[in-house]
Amino acid sequence: EDHRIAALAQGIRGVSGKLKRRLREQGGVGDLTPSQIAVLLRLEKDGPATTSELARAEAMRPQSMGTVIVALESAGLVHGAPDPHDGRKT
Known part of the structure; x- marks a missing residue:
């Protein structure tokens, strides 16, 4: 059970990082x-x-x-x- 929770948390961190990078790339100069x-x-x-x-x-x-x-x-x-x-x- 603890292993599954740790794996899920790691997956969420990875997706969150990718989302942040994508949002920064999409932002305009005036944003x-x-x-x-x-x-x-x-x-x-x-x-x-x-x-x-x-x-x-x-x-x-x-x-x-x-x-x-x-x-x-x-x-x-x-x-x-x-x-x-x-x-x-x-």
Whole structure:
């Protein structure tokens, strides 16, 4: 029984990897990544947030979230503004 479960899990991982690769190949230049979409949805739902807050909420490293934010800023989808309560935050 455990062997069958392990084999099934391995098969699912293989199919999942192939699906991810196929979706990346099909994506156009202007398409958003899943991380970018998740950030936009979170900002829509919860309102303004810092990069660190978004990273925690999405279980990402702050550096990785920074890359997502830069791409969204470059596309004109988000912008940074000084935090009215803490000038060190954007």
